[in-house]
Amino acid sequence: MHAWETIDQSLNYIEEHLSGEISTEELADMVGLSQFYYQRLFKRLVRKPVQEYAKLRRLAKVVEGLKDTDRRILDIALDYGFSSHANFTRAFKETYGITPEEYRKTLPMLNTFEKPEISMNYVLVDEGVPLVVGGIVLEIQRKTLEKPEIYLGFEAEVEISRQIPVGESTGIDVPGQLWKQYHAKKELLAANLNGRVEIGMSHMGNFAQGVFNYFAGGMIQKMPEQLPEGFVKQELLPGKYIVSRIEAENFEDLVTVKLDQANKYLFSTWLPRHNLTTEPFSVEKYFRDAEDMAYMEIWVKPLLPEKEK
Structure with a gap:
């Protein structure tokens, strides 16, 4: 397995477990790497540390959830592993520059961090070849x-x-x-x-x-x-x-x-x-x-x- 494939494998795991706790140690064990090397490789390929990436992906999911105005903000935050309203609001404002309540009022367009398709960096196609x-x-x-x-x-x-x-x-x-x-x-x-x-x-x-x-x-x-x-x-x-x-x-x-x-x-x-x-x-x-x-x-x-x- 190539190095990028191990990170791609763990990205899929993170995506499936955004509602729960994500352990960097368990991710490293899952792909057979030391925690030190795994974290270095992850940051190199994803450009974010493991836990920051997981937080940004949770927030991206929350942004989608906030468009459903029939649900309470706290309930949506709890769905994606945030332990309290204060903890969630702080993370949201630090990331997007506005509070969840402000976002829900006007629904401005936001840049959210999407799951990267790492494999694309290692495939080269000729002109005219899909x-x-x-x-x-x-x-x-x-x-x-x-x-x-x-x-x-x-x-x-x-x-x-x-x-x-x-x-x-x-x-x-x-x-x-x-x-x-x-x-x-x-x-x-x-x-x-x-x-x-x-x-x-x-x-x-x-x-x-x-x-x-x-x-x-x-x-x-x-x-x-x-x-x-x-x-x-x-x-x-x-x-x-x-x-x-x-x-x-x-x-x-x-x-x-x-x-x-x-x-x-x-x-x-x-x-x-x-x-x-x-x-x-x-x-x-x-x-x-x-x-x-x-x-x-x-x-x-x-x-x-x-x-x-």
Whole structure:
């Protein structure tokens, strides 16, 4: 068994036992490693210590549970191993920056720590060859965009250190909030929207201040005479792109867990192992007309060698 497989095995165990006590010593024994080596290997592959990871996964489950307003907050916390309301509230606020009560009032989008698909870091596929792992189908290929695509939506600055998968922290999900804003107001553009394609665009911000810009919006078929208040325009420019197509069982899973996994695979595994670098820009392209599957694409611009420019 490879080292990563032992950690993957224990991640599955943790996921199945989030409601009870999780012992680091028992996890190490289960995979036949010393506690010292197991903890070092776990942190290296998961980027979190064992008990912190377990806490973050419990909190991620609690976030889902809090959407059920018919249940008491304390009951949901107890379901996932928190011993008291005070203990739970402290952990929740330290992680997300708001209390459980504040979250339930407005249900803002949150970055939660998802179970990693470690095996993806050790599988390399060629262009045009699908990778099937962990409930995701992923295929990477090159595309050339001949004409610009025009989009209208909302844009804001995002702290790099507070945005997963760019960072490793948790908190309010600014891109998610922009999507909520766009979907609440897109009817103002009903006569102008294509309706089939939406994008989330990450592009150059003030890196000295640790921020990038994120845009969320929809493709338009014609420009309105006047933009509704707050809307801005962005373009997906013509050129050569590397495109990662992702398929999943449902749209909600696709745009959360699977998008996170696909991003990490593309930027941490596939691009580096193909000796490719990209411009500080990426686009998540969502297709709203798929009836029998949920799919999307990640578009990045490779930095071309001088002779190809």
